Amino acid sequence: MNDVARLAGVSSQTVSRAVNSPNLLSPATLAKVRRAIDLLDYHPNVAAQSLANRTVKMIGLFMPFTQEQVKSNMFFHSLSATVCQRCAQHDFVLQLFTANPDESYVRLFKRLYREKRVGGLLLTCPSMNTKEIGELRSSAVPFVLIGRPAAPDLDVDYVDVDNAAGAHMAAQHLLNKGHRDIALLNAPKFMTLSEDLRSGVQRACQEQGEPVRFTEIHSELTYKSGLEIMRRLIASDNRPTGIITADDLLALTVKRAADEARLRIPEDIAVISTFASGWYDVMEPELTHVDTGFERIGIVAAEHMMKVILKKNPPPLRTVLDVKLTEGKST
Amino acid sequence: MNDVARLAGVSSQTVSRAVNSPNLLSPATLAKVRRAIDLLDYHPNVAAQSLANRTVKMIGLFMPFTQEQVKSNMFFHSLSATVCQRCAQHDFVLQLFTANPDESYVRLFKRLYREKRVGGLLLTCPSMNTKEIGELRSSAVPFVLIGRPAAPDLDVDYVDVDNAAGAHMAAQHLLNKGHRDIALLNAPKFMTLSEDLRSGVQRACQEQGEPVRFTEIHSELTYKSGLEIMRRLIASDNRPTGIITADDLLALTVKRAADEARLRIPEDIAVISTFASGWYDVMEPELTHVDTGFERIGIVAAEHMMKVILKKNPPPLRTVLDVKLTEGKST
DNA sequence: TCACGAAATGTTTCCGCTAACATATGGAGG
DNA sequence: CCTCCATATGTTAGCGGAAACATTTCGTGA
Structure with missing residues (x-):
């Protein structure tokens, strides 16, 4: 960043502005800085960004890979694909996590958040019980459930198909x-x-x-x-x-x-x-x-999570997606 | 970290050592620090770690999700599952990436590395040509190809099944x-x-x-x-x-x-x-x-990439996994 | 002509951690 | 009893950015 600043003849903070809030700069300066960025092929270090502005633009997707259910395979693959694409559009990144035999769900999720690995989590845990969900809810970890929790009004964000x-x-x-x-x-x-x-x-x-x-x-x-x-x-x-x-x-x-x-x-x-x-x-x-159009689940969940991470305070997510019947010849 | 240090009555560097190289500490100090860590539920910030010791313990897995091939679905899902698990065992994290319409493969890969999003990449790009592979090879980006490159001796790391x-x-x-x-x-x-x-x-x-x-x-x-x-x-x-x-x-x-x-x-x-x-x-x-036991591919590739990232200088990876025939009743 | 506020840019400090170096402690050997 | 060295710990200075604040510039209206 300093090299870019020097080459453009500005301060390093100006380079930071060119990257994050270009509208604050005069067109002339912006152009100068951008040229220098291109020339030096500068790319900001996301770890440093994350450290300085304390937001983690990464979403974790948790999947219990162990159960070898075919339906799940299809579903999970489609899910990760859609979430991945949606993340990329917003300069977010998707990380994959799976069950760890010697760490409970809640412990794992809390850790990932505390370590600043992820800004929030998308969870597909059929076997997570109400107590665990409640425990996670009372921690600071932002999360969205893929599929409704068993307990009806748990005050948790979720997306499901009907x-x-x-x-x-x-x-x-x-x-x-x-x-x-x-x-x-x-x-x-x-x-x-x-x-x-x-x-x-x-x-x-x-x-x-x-x-x-x-x-x-x-x-x-x-x-x-x-x-x-x-x-x-x-x-x-x-x-x-x-x-x-x-x-x-x-x-x-x-x-x-x-x-x-x-x-x-x-x-x-x-x-x-x-x-x-x-x-x-x-x-x-x-x-x-x-x-069921289940591909939509990932999109809704990811979109919500990104808003949460960027502190846009979205309304609670209680979405149950509608389904439609397609008649074939088997009935 | 400072809070932990204060509670344990040691310097913050000692806490760092307790986390990263416990063998350097006397058993008594280590125990003290560990107790403080537990008490405060301290978890190191990976962004800061990454910044300070300039290694990125994240592996990117690139998949061209767009092609809706069923075989690919199965294969890719299995791949991400095995890589994810293997990464977790070594305290690495798996990130998923897919093709971006307005950025070439090579540009994307270089960017991800330069931004320090990933320490290296696992690539499943059937449509990446020899020239692109060569270009990527001459950059600093560590990568492993899943599937052999078309050109035979390109001096690239890869894993494939035979x-x-x-x-x-x-x-x-x-x-x-x-x-x-x-x-x-x-x-x-x-x-x-x-x-x-x-x-x-x-x-x-x-x-x-x-x-x-x-x-x-x-x-x-x-x-x-x-x-x-x-x-x-x-x-x-x-x-x-x-x-x-x-x-x-x-x-x-x-x-x-x-x-x-x-x-x-x-x-x-x-x-x-x-x-x-x-x-x-x-x-x-x-x-x-x-x-084909294709699940092995991900394991071999991830294992190699982690060694590269941790600068263990593994030998070149030119692995072609063996296959075996299982006789059913269709022949 | 000058004060004034908005727009544009610079300076300082800190994010949380580790590498490199500096220092203290304790035991072996002469 | 002292030197010397290994072991254990502390201190300093960044890693690469962004927030907060300070400063400069410039057009505007009185």
């Missing part, structure tokens, strides 16, 4: 097609998602005038687990006519089990997924599904 | 099973991968005593593109008896096209994939495939 509404739409769709025997191939119980899906489907069933049989089965979000369950379900005495899956990968297991049992989709059994990631393409016939 | 060997093994496998009419459903031409695969298969064919018919077709790494090609190929007059795919997603397209044409796998047509990501599970019958 999975309950998605499940409701999916169930309604089947009901409108005349189905009265519906199964939900749900996510594992420990995911809050599974509760949203069940409640959405149940509400739709209740709203329906006529009696509807509703079966719920929990599956891991893997092909193997889903297939096993679907085989049993289809072979059972009271096979449902319509199936709602938590995931498009699980929808594929319905297809496979149906093929094996010589059942046609959608004539003999209908399938609809409440979530569509990359598996969707492989399905035949074309899968009816709820489009 | 795709040529994988393709060779796959072809040999088919040849051993008696196939004499083989097709390679290859990756797009612009990926250096495609050349590796072709050369591997060709070599295997040549090594075979008898004449072998070999067809090569390039496909995008998407289900749609692969399916279209496979339908045509299977409907054509000279349908091959064995197919090698660049990807397990593409193997699924073979399955589908075969189903549609009422061909059995492996009796009528055999399939083997040279790369297995998450799609593998969905295949029926069980897919014979080359296991």
